[in-house]
Amino acid sequence: MIRQRPIERPPMLSKPDEPQAANAGPVHIELRPQAQHAVDAPAKLRARDVSVFYGDKQALFDVSLDVPERAVTALIGPSGCGKSTFLRCINRMNDTIPTAKVSGRIELDGEDVNDRSIDPVLLRARVGMVFQKPNPFPKSIFENVAYGPRIHGIATGKRELEHVVETSLKRAGLWNEVADRLHQPGTSLSGGQQQRLVIARAIAVNPEVILMDEPCSALDPIATARVEELIDELREEYCIVIVTHSMAQAARVSQKTAFFHLGKLIEAGNTDEIFTNPRDSRTQDYITGRFG
Ligand SMILES: Nc1ncnc2c1ncn2[C@@H]1O[C@H](COP(=O)(O)OP(=O)(O)OP(=O)(O)O)[C@@H](O)[C@H]1O
Ligand SMILES: [Mg+2]
Numbered sequence: 001m002i003r004q005r006p007i008e009r010p011p012m013l014s015k016p017d018e019p020q021a022a023n024a025g026p027v028h029i030e031l032r033p034q035a036q037h038a039v040d041a042p043a044k045l046r047a048r049d050v051s052v053f054y055g056d057k058q059a060l061f062d063v064s065l066d067v068p069e070r071a072v073t074a075l076i077g078p079s080g081c082g083k084s085t086f087l088r089c090i091n092r093m094n095d096t097i098p099t100a101k102v103s104g105r106i107e108l109d110g111e112d113v114n115d116r117s118i119d120p121v122l123l124r125a126r127v128g129m130v131f132q133k134p135n136p137f138p139k140s141i142f143e144n145v146a147y148g149p150r151i152h153g154i155a156t157g158k159r160e161l162e163h164v165v166e167t168s169l170k171r172a173g174l175w176n177e178v179a180d181r182l183h184q185p186g187t188s189l190s191g192g193q194q195q196r197l198v199i200a201r202a203i204a205v206n207p208e209v210i211l212m213d214e215p216c217s218a219l220d221p222i223a224t225a226r227v228e229e230l231i232d233e234l235r236e237e238y239c240i241v242i243v244t245h246s247m248a249q250a251a252r253v254s255q256k257t258a259f260f261h262l263g264k265l266i267e268a269g270n271t272d273e274i275f276t277n278p279r280d281s282r283t284q285d286y287i288t289g290r291f292g
Pocket of ligand 1: 054059077078079080081082083084085086097099
């Protein structure tokens with residue numbers, strides 16, 4: 001039941017910049033060589049005319065976007081432009097905000113995620129989420145990872161659970177650092193380790209999509225590099241959508257980039273095209289640090 005296969009680690013092409021530094025001025029963007037292949041991959045997610053209101057205020061306007069399978073899609077744009085709102089539509093986290101009203105259609109493998117037959121709890125196991133601030137449960141490292149597989153019936157017996165925990169921690173690149181302290185609290189780990197722990201927690205329930213909302217913005221450059229490397233490995237198996245304020249990070253980790261501005265999707269395409277030859281002047285201005 002647990003997917004396990006060795007992952008080759010491509011070398012990172014450049015070191016991460018300081019978190020949030022990307023909009024301070026023009027940045028040198030180093031693109032990954034495989035970027036061109038991404039947009040040709042089949043779409044795992046299709047958003048069509050997605051609009052979101054919070055009460056009377058419209059936060060997203062008719063967003064249509066295809067998100068490719070086995071690739072990283074970066075959502076970029078100035079603060080308040082609707083990136084997190086869009087991300088939350090994908091796994092129906094906006095359902096938990098009483099004033100939020102979502103219209104339009106989001107398909108996961110052709111299935112409407114808002115269909116009445118879809119159980120949001122199961123959807124959120126298929127579409128995992130990692131937040132800006134690592135949020136381990138107030139439980140042990142082991143329990144943080146074992147909880148999901150246990151409640152979803154993915155692993156039940158002690159041995160099975162131990163296997164899932166070990167596999168997930170290995171895939172999240174954390175096993176070697178925690179193998180001898182699995183029963184210590186998850187909160188006892190460093191920020192970068194906690195972020196890898198919550199990624200392990202998301203992986204443990206065999207998700208298809210992993211949503212990451214500024215997963216590195218609370219991390220130092222070394223922890224950021226480690227998480228970026230992990231994202232690059234996970235992309236071989238998952239559809240990943242990452243929100244980032246760092247242009248350099250978007251260029252390093254993503255194959256597709258979508259630029260949002262004032263609640264609208266301005267343009268989306270291969271990351272190298274967006275960064276080297278954007279069609280819209282607002283994209284150009286944003287990626288060169290003229291606003292944001
Ligand atoms: N729970 C909420 N209730 C009311 N308005 C909200 C809520 N969440 C977001 N908004 C509004 O919706 C708009 C889009 O917000 P969102 O958080 O999606 O932006 P963002 O692009 O993720 O910004 P940031 O880069 O700062 O995280 C903003 O105007 C914001 O104030
Ligand atoms: Mg946000």
